[in-house]
Amino acid sequence: MRGMMMSENQTFTEKFDLLGCIQCGRCTGGCPVTARSNLNIRRFVYDAYHEEALEELARLAEIWDCTACHTCAVRCPKGLKPLEVLIGLRTMVIESGKTQPTVRDALESVFREGNPWEKARATRCDWMEGLEVKIAQPDTAVENLFFVCCTIAYDPRVQVIAKNLVRLLNAAGVDYGFIDDGESCCGSEVYTLGEDGLFEMIVEDNTEFLNEFQAARIVTLSPHCFTTYNRHYPDLNKPVIHYTQLLAELLDQGRLTWEGGLEKKIVFHDPCYLGKQGGIYDEPRRVLQEIKGAKLLEFGRARERSLCCEGGGGKMWVETESKKERLAETRIKDAKALGAEIVAVACPFCLLTLEDAVKSLGFEEEMRVAEIMELLGELGGGN
């Protein structure tokens, strides 16, 4: 397996700057997954220095427990990204071919159909049925080019994000275009699952594809696409923003108003890929504050201290063996203790994991989880 890792003329130690680590342990101290897993990220950074130990490390189940929330990277005083050591170990497993069937199927699906959900490419835009969606053409200039995300395009529970956004954009007269079924996975989960080769190919293909469009900027619906484009696509020729940034902008311009309100106590859960990794904290709150009657609460662990929902890092396809309480359940209990009636999110993965937690805890009567676009769609009166 190691031969693969050495193929880029860099040792593991060099690639992940392991000698830069001072073993202070802030990474492990901050890692939310330690609450339910044996994962000790500091220890991995230490052990990975011994190249002969890499194969053994790659066989440990806990390398798949990391959710790629980036807390370790945010807290590292030396500016290292400890989680990437785990991704490097995952790469060794992936390149040996002996990976979990669920991971194998998701990666093969991205390769063949451009999405990890084993859905046909030709059905990617089926969510648009019955809606007036403007489709972007590469040769026609458009201000906002929308990138939907595989999960939002295919999962019936979260398609509402895209549907309500289209209605809002049409009503507000925004200059926009959505991509047709030529849109392919941004590779966020491919990267964190460690499929280096496939990720490289995706970055190359998507850069070429997206650069063809004459758009002022790309607007993503998922924070995962947002962060992936901003961090891993150096040759993209246009800026990438998250849709909550666009909404905040439209509010500032007075282009968004709603007749209805929502007399509810709402707490916003910062998605790791939007907050910790993207630095976007205020815009989603700005949007929620505009909802008449809503009372906005704050988690004790908010903004860069937000607790991960365990939806990222490829965890949609790898189940953690631990039977201890899921972080999403911890989060929902925190929300209940606050007296929140709605946990608002701005990420399809957070929506799915937190909603599952509400169900498994039996809190459906008292509270619900909703994506911001879902709430805006319920305000009625439209714009």
Next chain:
Amino acid sequence: MKTFVCIKYVPDTSEAVVKINAGGTAVDSSRFSFDINDADNYAVEEAVLIKEKCGGTVTVLSIGPKESEVMIRMALAKGCDDAIRIEDERIALYDPLMVAKTLAGAIKGQEFDLVLTGCMASDDGQMATGVALAEYLGVPHAAMVKKVEMLDGKVKVQRELEGGLMEVLELELPAVLTIQTGINEPRYAPIRGIRAAQKKELKLVNLDDLGLAASEVDSSASKIVLEKLYIPEVASTAEVIEGSDADEKAEKLASILVKGGLV
């Protein structure tokens, strides 16, 4: 050890809306995703496992369109050595005997020890190609194989029968085995492996290259006529059980099941 593994590129129709083409004898596949037939994927893995254990080479054999080369490259990335893709619109693909005769035409004249196929194709479900292939090659076969053990000049296999029964057979080589799903856990073909496999030979041939006359494998040779495909009308026999509470509904449901002799 020289192994051939025969694979098929099939549409995933599990979730898609299936529409019949105007001619009535083909399905509109424009909205389907295509992939290696599930059982064939296990056959590829088994062929590679045998090669890893006993040495030798594995040749992938497939009848299919240009698009199916992705599937073939993935098999090559997993450890198969070379591949032959047969493309010829004259073959009566709806008839497994014609398919088997074509595959046999590509294998005959070459030395081989084993031919593996999936036990069934998920699109037409005939379960006949592998067995017919053994007949055309004049070698023994075992179908629905769940375990393979290579012996000297022989292969010992376990076949899955109904009711969880297993049958153990010993076959003289060369032989054809049709592989049942679950025999192993197919590996992942990493993209770097697929790229590296671009260097492996993938030969494209037609019936003329194989020295087969079209009249041996076309619709005139087939004793089957594909009349039509159709989607059965949905009969409206669903009944919504009404009731004031779960107990009442459960009672009604139970009485329906009892009356119908279902419990």
